[in-house]
Amino acid sequence: MKSEPRIRAALPEGLTPDKLREMYAKMVLTRLCDDRAFALNRQGKIPFAATCQGHEAVQAGAAFALRRGTDWLVPYYRDTCLALSSGVTAKEQLMCLFARKGDIFSSGRQFPNHYSVPDRQIASISSIIAAHVTHGVGMALAFKMRNEPAVVLITFGEGSTSEGEWHEALNFASIHKVPCVFLCENNEYAISVPQKMQMAIQNVADRAAGYGMPGVICDGTDPVVTYSCVHEAIERARRGDGPTLVEAKCYRAMSHTSDDNQLTYRTPEEIEAVKTRDPIPKFEAWLKDRGLADDAMFEEIREKAQREVDEATDWAEAQPPPTEEDLYTHVYASGPLS
Numbered sequence: 001m002k003s004e005p006r007i008r009a010a011l012p013e014g015l016t017p018d019k020l021r022e023m024y025a026k027m028v029l030t031r032l033c034d035d036r037a038f039a040l041n042r043q044g045k046i047p048f049a050a051t052c053q054g055h056e057a058v059q060a061g062a063a064f065a066l067r068r069g070t071d072w073l074v075p076y077y078r079d080t081c082l083a084l085s086s087g088v089t090a091k092e093q094l095m096c097l098f099a100r101k102g103d104i105f106s107s108g109r110q111f112p113n114h115y116s117v118p119d120r121q122i123a124s125i126s127s128i129i130a131a132h133v134t135h136g137v138g139m140a141l142a143f144k145m146r147n148e149p150a151v152v153l154i155t156f157g158e159g160s161t162s163e164g165e166w167h168e169a170l171n172f173a174s175i176h177k178v179p180c181v182f183l184c185e186n187n188e189y190a191i192s193v194p195q196k197m198q199m200a201i202q203n204v205a206d207r208a209a210g211y212g213m214p215g216v217i218c219d220g221t222d223p224v225v226t227y228s229c230v231h232e233a234i235e236r237a238r239r240g241d242g243p244t245l246v247e248a249k250c251y252r253a254m255s256h257t258s259d260d261n262q263l264t265y266r267t268p269e270e271i272e273a274v275k276t277r278d279p280i281p282k283f284e285a286w287l288k289d290r291g292l293a294d295d296a297m298f299e300e301i302r303e304k305a306q307r308e309v310d311e312a313t314d315w316a317e318a319q320p321p322p323t324e325e326d327l328y329t330h331v332y333a334s335g336p337l338s
Contacts, residue, residue: 057279061226074136094316130163159190220248
């Protein structure tokens with residue numbers, strides 16, 4: 001730890017050794033929540049799980065680039081690490097998976113990972129692929145019209161860029177210079193369809209030029225590199241210079257969801273090969289090389305995260321499910337209307 005003053009001077013703006021270690025802790029917590037979700041699904045205790053494995057670095061880096069309490073996140077269904085890094089707890093994540101009445105996202109009545117936490121600046125996503133992108137642009141336009149300093153981070157997979165709403169959103173955002181950042185978490189597959197079967201270009205970011213905005217590519221398995229790219233794009237938007245399309249190259253280590261079998265479209269050799277890009281051991285090596293952490297600290301973080309997930313699982317499973325009386329809660333306005 002004696003080298004921290006030298007390391008701190010070399011870190012990107014806004015990052016400190018403590019924040020880097022917190023970033024690592026969120027990545028580990030996400031991985032353990034992800035593992036638990038698939039285990040619970042196989043046990044028949046939850047109906048569905050969508051993996052985040054391989055995306056942790058993208059999401060941790062992007063979450064720490066946001067200005068907490070000011071900027072908004074409009075996520076998609078694979079953003080477990082973004083949610084946990086933005087204030088969602090393991091208990092809240094497990095309540096969502098178990099579909100319990102106390103679920104803060106939807107009172108146990110929505111698809112898993114459909115985050116909606118306004119008090120933490122997380123907007124609800126849409127089950128319709130890419131529809132949330134237009135919603136996020138609308139939010140950003142509202143912030144601009146109100147002269148508020150908020151920037152909206154909108155995330156999606158590369159499969160979303162095949163949808164018309166995605167193109168409409170980018171076109172509108174660029175014309176009106178709304179304060180948003182488009183973050184593509186490119187994991188190379190839209191369910192079973194590889195990128196080469198979706199588009200005749202190598203990089204999603206190349207499409208940015210067609211809408212008059214910058215397109216940036218970064219290594220999505222490196223949280224620090226992702227942080228730098230997203231932070232720069234956010235501050236550009238905050239200055240009034242308009243949106244940026246950031247493409248973070250990452251991968252999906254498991255099947256699309258618990259209902260999918262990746263062996264029907266990926267070879268075992270390909271699946272094994274992508275595991276060498278695992279962002280967690282890669283970030284561990286980065287932290288160790290700079291004297292910011294050691295094996296004992298990594299083990300302590302993992303043990304703490306495992307206890308948190310275990311306690312959250314037991315607690316959430318014991319909570320009551322929604323009842324028939326809850327059917328119309330949060331569907332119609334209640335109370336006096338002004």
